[in-house]
Amino acid sequence: MKKIIIHHRSSHHAANSGYARIIDFMPKAEVVKGTIKFPYRVAKFISSNTNQAAGNYDSSSVLKEIELFKHLSNNKKQLVHYLNAERDIRHVINYKQFFKNTIFCGTFHKPPSILKEQIKQVTYLKKLDGAIAVGKNQVEFLKEWLGIKNVEYIPHGVDTNFFKPAIKKHNEQHILFVGQHLRDFDVFNKSVKVLFQKFPKLKVDVVLHKAYNNFIYPHNSINIYSGINDAQLLNLYQKATLLFLPLKDVTACNSILEGLACGVPIITTNVGGNPAYLKGSENILLPKSDTDACVDVISNLLNNEDKLYSIGQSSRLIAIEYDWELISKQVETFYKNITT
Numbered sequence: 001m002k003k004i005i006i007h008h009r010s011s012h013h014a015a016n017s018g019y020a021r022i023i024d025f026m027p028k029a030e031v032v033k034g035t036i037k038f039p040y041r042v043a044k045f046i047s048s049n050t051n052q053a054a055g056n057y058d059s060s061s062v063l064k065e066i067e068l069f070k071h072l073s074n075n076k077k078q079l080v081h082y083l084n085a086e087r088d089i090r091h092v093i094n095y096k097q098f099f100k101n102t103i104f105c106g107t108f109h110k111p112p113s114i115l116k117e118q119i120k121q122v123t124y125l126k127k128l129d130g131a132i133a134v135g136k137n138q139v140e141f142l143k144e145w146l147g148i149k150n151v152e153y154i155p156h157g158v159d160t161n162f163f164k165p166a167i168k169k170h171n172e173q174h175i176l177f178v179g180q181h182l183r184d185f186d187v188f189n190k191s192v193k194v195l196f197q198k199f200p201k202l203k204v205d206v207v208l209h210k211a212y213n214n215f216i217y218p219h220n221s222i223n224i225y226s227g228i229n230d231a232q233l234l235n236l237y238q239k240a241t242l243l244f245l246p247l248k249d250v251t252a253c254n255s256i257l258e259g260l261a262c263g264v265p266i267i268t269t270n271v272g273g274n275p276a277y278l279k280g281s282e283n284i285l286l287p288k289s290d291t292d293a294c295v296d297v298i299s300n301l302l303n304n305e306d307k308l309y310s311i312g313q314s315s316r317l318i319a320i321e322y323d324w325e326l327i328s329k330q331v332e333t334f335y336k337n338i339t340t
Helices: 019-025 040-048 059-071 112-118 136-146 185-198 210-215 230-239 254-261 274-278 291-302 305-322 324-339
Strands: 002-006 030-032 078-082 102-108 130-133 151-153 174-178 203-207 222-225 242-245 266-269 284-286
Touching: 002 059, 019 324, 030 059, 040 059, 078 324, 102 324, 112 136, 130 136, 130 324, 136 151, 174 185, 174 230, 174 254, 185 242, 185 291, 203 230, 230 254, 242 254, 242 291, 254 266, 254 274, 254 305, 266 274, 266 291, 274 284, 284 291, 291 305, 305 324
Parallel strands: 002 030, 002 078, 078 102, 102 130, 130 151, 174 203, 174 242, 203 222, 242 266, 266 284
Antiparallel strands: none
16 A cells, blocks of 8 residues: 655754654655645745635645645555644545545644634545544544544654663753743743742753743743754753643643653643653653642752652653654554555
């Protein structure tokens, strides 16, 4: 069976991060990136006149659809997988009756509340034959929302060969915060403000898009990093005493997976897909918007090296279960299940 993967990579993801990494573990798949030669003004005109209520559809989406059409065959059994089902799905799937041997599926990344808010028209998404949920909190919602029976929870993966624990231990205490999507900046800022009073030598490293720099409480001991390369990102994970990531909602979180793979203790929020991802580890889930709980837990950990070590060990062990080698095999099994 021919496999065609519709590529998408978020601009803020590092080269070793993001869901598109799954392509590296599916060497026989044909990849559609929208790199064909086509007049940009025409692609822009088409996307500008396309209803965005059915999902994000821009000029790159137009190019991907044209390229996808060239990959499709009328007589071969084939499967099309949209890596980001919140975007790019429009005209080709609307004429799926002309490709009777083609199965269409997509992976969803947004929590149900955001999907409902951003995608009001589900006409095209309902034509999917199957869906992958990267968060357990999506499964029942997707089945009901789209009327799709073939919905399966398959976790997001992580490159455990690249993201790995440091060889040498760092003596300074560093709290790490990574990303901006659905982060609870209010809880983070209030928490670190109190922690600086309790731990004057504490350092806080923040990695996020520069457009969000003003979301961070200013302090001499906070270092903000934007536009860093993979090696710099890895270094920040490896020297982190713990990853503090309060969230408003979540399905799968790259930052949490990368922290796990680097053997970093994680303090995050008990929302969305987090309980499933951290199950079996010693990492700590706290109630939403509870600043006092965050301060208390982090304070206790900063004073307990043995506990930090134990949690970090459990992080690395659980991360192995999310290695892309294993996750890609689960996706391949999903392909077989929806095509037989």
